[in-house]
Amino acid sequence: MLPSWLLEKGLLDGLTGAQAGDLGDSWLNWIIFMIMIAVLNIYGSKLQVQMWMNQIARALGQLQQLTREASDTFLQEASKFGGDGERVKKILQEAKGFFTISPVTLDPTGAIRRLENILDEAEDSLSRFVERAAPRADSVKRANLRDQLEGVIVLDLIFRIVRHYYLLGRKTQNWIYIAQVQMQLPEIMRIARAYWRSSTAFQRGVPVGDSIGPLVALRLIGGAPVEEVAKNVVAAEVELEDRRVIVVKAKGPGGEVGKPGEAIRRIVESRGGKVAKIVMIDAATKLEGEPTGEVAEGSGAAIGDPGPEKWKIEEVASQYSIPVHSIVIKQDLLEAITPMAQEIAEAVDKVIERVRRTIREGTKPGDVIIVAGIGNTVGVGNTLREAEVVAVA
């Protein structure tokens, strides 16, 4: 079975214990055993940390690549709209590392208003970067480019944070720094890939998973005329189930989310609080194991903003005792910011059925009801009027 010269020279005697058949005489076994114990005791943790650092280094390479590709996509797109290559590159470098500072919450009074002010300024600043980078872009393209730029900024930030902990861990030889990054790497990479993929969606102006709210709103609006009721938010009045339904959505088809909270507040206040119900439709993060496109409902304002818009809805609803009902469409983070999956698009009819039922329940014919389709309206228009569609829902 084995080459005879190995046995003849007795090279395997120590290993096999062939002469004695006893562990105590098998000197090579003992040596290997002792070396393994010594190595694992002394260098085990160092070897483990080194393996983790190698994994993080590989992930850093991938993160850098993803950031570079998303940046290139933005540069190419901006250059099509009057931006000079070098100039756009310089603007992108300036925009990278853009940050917002949260307001002081030690004194919570007015924190929401202060936060809104900061968020408005952040959005305006990014819009100004885009205006400089692509001066000939129209408002729709500009909104899409701004969303693309936000993706690049997030990717760049992820890369910088991971690199920070990697270098800090290497410098201080503190395995806690390394371990916490390594353990979060799968989630970090998943988020990074989601943002990287989103750049293609915004570049082409294709609806993303988060656009499901505006898509349902558009189906409800049908061919009804719309008007801008707040910054980048449109509304239309339609009749549904013998009720007067005011449908609200962000102004499309550019990548806008608008200020739906402000719009709802204005509508409610303009009617002296005579609104029977507020129904909100939005995308919601699904738990692992839940199917994409699953529809669920509950009470409360379904809106994923940092706070101000949700706060306005809750404030006005509680002021006039208006029930707030929400219908959500489940999806994961990747699906929410990448081109809309077929399962999500096909959930529209189910959502409309639920909206109809929700409208009927607890209200009377002739009541005014607000239905808000929340989310990024990239690739979703405002009305089907051009297509002469009277009612699709």
Added chain:
Amino acid sequence: MPEEREAKEGPTLAATALMILMSLGLAAFSVIIIYYGIRAGSRTETPGMDTWFQVLFGVTGLMLSLKMVYDVLRMKIAPEEEEPTIVSRLQCVDCGHWKEREFREGEYVGLKAEEACPKCGGSMFVAAIYAKKPKKQARRPLF
């Protein structure tokens, strides 16, 4: 483009060959250890600790090598992650008939489509735009 970059991911040919060679070497070594462990144990009426250790190490080594080969093959022949196709669903305003076709740049939901309804000749509009997954995923070639 994203698709091109992702397709290149996975172990290189040299890395695959090295991993397979290493696992084959480990498997051979494990078989030798098991063989000699059993041989040494068969000489006595009651097998000693040496025999048990050698068989245990051998079996562990064999399982490790099988796992290495499995991991390498799984990485190499795992189905390629194909990019979904972006399609536009066009719906007829008059008869409600719908059809899917590839998304065209500049289109958005609610836009009046250029084509007429193939069923009644009425005008169509873009009712939805979504990513359609490919039906069957192709396996990567091993080498």
